[in-house]
Amino acid sequence: MFAVFKRELSSYLNSMIGATFLFVYFLFSGIYFFYVLSYGTASLAPIFNNMFIVLILLIPILTMRLLSEERRTKTDQVLLTAPVGLWAIVLGKFLSAFIMLCIATSINVIFGLVLNLFGSPDWMSILSNIIGQLLLGAALIAIGLFISSLTESQVIAAISTFGVSLFFVLLDSAASLVEYKWVSDAVKWISFNDRYNEFTEGVVNISSIVFFISAAVIFIFLTTRSLDKRRWN
């Protein structure tokens, strides 16, 4: 797992994909931080609220090539014929993308320190926002990784990941249109938006933590099954 993780992380840090991801993340969070400073507030919550949609757009860029490119260039042969399990390969890929997200999210700590110069930011709120973003990001990365395992095309992987992520986000809007309450509740329960918003409000809900971690684990598991299924086709 460590070998795959190291290779992927190095590939991100030495490629345009990694640079583009970090640049766009820093650019938008910087713009929103500028607004925060302009309004004279000591809360970073507006940044995290707005970064939600940016993440949905950015994560597919991070995950699109993870497995599709390996399949297209047939480099997956070196991975799948090595004495390592599918879980190790998939987890290595997942963690490399997750670490990129951690690097990007770390800018918010710097924003908090800057705010600290002018006022007293609520560090617990900042922490809950960071945790929320990392959990949401982990689930989205796992979805992207799974979709990347289904196709040889990076473009199809990116667009599909964006589509599926958007679907999970828009579920709460769809829930309000459903007549039956139990269906509406069920749909709302799997909405990413509602659960993420709790974190931006400074609420660290255990059930939401478990939800996002479960979503990540399920899609990582599906990715291993997808790789295994390919061997049997």
Add this chain to the structure above:
Amino acid sequence: MIEVKNLTKRYSGGRPAVKDISFKIDKGEIVGFLGPNGAGKSTTMNILTDYLSATSGSVRIGGFDVLQQPNKAKAKIGFLPEQPPLYIDMTVEEYLNFVFELKKVRLDRARHIEEVCRLVKIEEVYRRVIRNLSKGYRQRVGIAQALIGNPEVLILDEPTVGLDPKQIVEIRSLIKRLGKDHTVILSSHILSEIQAVCERIIIISNGSIVADDQTENLSKGFSENSHLTVQIEGDKEECLKALRGIDSVSEVTVTGQKDENIFEYYIETKKNADRRREVFGCAVKNRFVILAMQDSSMTLEEIFMKLTSTAAVSTDKTQKTKPGKEG
């Protein structure tokens, strides 16, 4: 070292790519896997390395079942696929170190990688980015990754495809050297390559093994009769009469006239018989002069064409042509 039993692979919605094949390969053998494009060579190799799973049948590498104990079986294999699996954004150094870690090799890293690089002669490109390497060097880096961890079995799928003649000679000589310490399976659709490198040949066609024998035995085994082409100076009718009088000769035909009173005869003798001495004795006895004599038994190319043509692919023939080799 390698034991394949009743292996079948059927891709979804298609005909079987590999049909019930079985063979055993002992330690230290260099075996050529020969067949036309689409015969099932790469599929078989991919199953041996666990890149693909078989629909039915079993593969054991060094005693470990590929399906039951994949990691133990795969630890014994070094695999070079048809297209070397190279990360072109990495340097050779980074790539080989990555493979070393991926395979969880427990040797002295620096020394082992240095040895492998020396063996495949890539020291001078060690720090270069793979993207900038020639096809020949990329192929060598591909072989180097297969050698990392010093696996007992090397599986090389078309290792010389796309290389220039000089590179082909170099890679063949490298494979021969590797064969001294490893069990090697080499696939190719180029006969001369297999002949040059391998001690044993498995010919596969339409997913079935149609021949499996030592390289030199194949020609003998497939010629139903031996043939001689002889140029003799002397009266044509007398020559024909004399040659037909030899017990082991079954058929004599005149294939051409080379000069006045010099004719070329095509002599068919009974199965696997070398009748050159008898023909020579007959000529001396009848005071004919033999100007040329050539063994015209089937070449490997002819055998290959015969076996891989649709008409030749029959179960009966398969059984006849691989005595004692089936596992």
